[in-house]
């Protein structure tokens with residue numbers, strides 16, 4: 001069996017402790033139960049800790065225990081709320097595969113009716129389970145490598161199933177092999193082909209990638225793989241360059257692929273191939289993140305967060321958005337969420353009008369730039385990219401004190417950013433959008449929070 005640790009997470013009553021013990025007996029691995037460790041450490045029962053010091057204090061102790069799990073532990077059974085703190089997931093992910101145990105709320109209620117564990121709400125038991133489970137489900141899904149349903153199998157059967165998956169990988173072997181074959185005939189470099197061939201012969205590797213056409217210029221694989229190495233995660237991120245997103249989605253399902261970053265031209269065309277789509281992605285009509293979990297493909301949009309987050313704490317009124325494509329939609333949405341009134345100016349006025357109709361704001365041609373006194377200017381056109389020395393608007397419209405956000409991030413200092421600095425504006429370079437959306441995407445697809453500063457340093 002692989003040396004990776006087995007970590008069991010899930011709501012209480014899904015059998016984590018008993019299954020951990022059973023796997024321990026079957027495999028000879030040492031079991032570490034975080035709730036037992038908390039009771040040994042505090043010399044108190046968990047209900048006592050809750051009643052004397054409250055849940056927050058319990059979570060502090062739980063995080064301390066999780067950050068000090070002994071090296072010798074081969075199977076770790078976690079309390080139901082361990083997923084609430086991303087730092088716990090960071091520790092649990094190191095050299096591990098995380099299995100989420102699930103059960104129907106009714107089954108859980110039957111199993112825990114006699115439990116001495118404290119309730120977490122004033123609700124009747126079944127309602128408490130449904131409410132808290134629904135709240136925690138996104139966290140469970142982000143943290144889990146494999147999902148194991150426990151309703152209709154015995155402890156022995158579930159334990160044997162987990163051992164089997166631990167040896168062979170969580171996805172279906174045949175689908176995994178055919179997906180690896182598919183990647184090998186794409187345009188990835190020979191060194192990456194060698195790596196994928198090697199990884200596909202391993203018992204388990206969480207595979208992630210960027211889906212686009214073209215996408216070989218993307219810096220995402222370098223950043224993600226660096227983070228995986230630092231975090232000790234058995235995972236790899238590669239390029240999934242493909243003209244046909246439907247074909248990629250079909251091949252990726254059940255293959256063990258855990259997540260996709262989606263880029264041009266697939267952000268909209270991917271939607272019919274998803275099982276669920278989060279509200280913001282649905283409102284924007286664009287998906288840049290896909291999570292494969294529980295036999296489902298779930299779509300998210302983190303692009304708008306990449307514009308929203310760098311504007312944290314800013315209290316301005318008028319935002320001019322140059323352009324009316326996909327990135328402009330994210331910019332309009334993000335600025336509205338920050339309380340701005342957006343003015344959308346675009347070469348093709350009809351597209352600006354369509355955006356204003358969808359989200360609100362005012363639309364017009366680029367030539368109207370002089371009519372507005374903007375606090376914030378966001379460039380969402382590709383002008384200034386690569387060797388292009390143009391600015392999207394004449395520089396005299398850049399006023400001292402104006403905040404200028406250029407979504408173009410190659411080169412790092414675009415002609416617009418340079419002109420804005422020269423004219424006394426404050427600036428937000430396009431790399432900030434890339435970094436903030438990546439941090440959000442990483443949390444959705446792995447459950448781990450990484451710091452914006454850390455990713456920024458990696459890109460320097």
Ligand code: NAP
Pocket residue numbers: 264303306323324325326327328346347348351380381382383385407408409430431433434435437
């Ligand atoms: P898109 O959907 O193709 O939209 C491009 C927009 O730019 C359209 O409104 C287009 O106007 C306008 N435009 C293109 N060429 C122009 C020109 N020569 N003069 C005036 N307007 C022009 O592209 P997108 O997905 O929104 O991406 C736009 C930019 O955002 C790209 O440069 C991309 O690199 C950047 N981006 C950055 C990040 C990041 O992380 N920093 C993330 C996403 C995107 P028409 O409507 O008239 O065609």
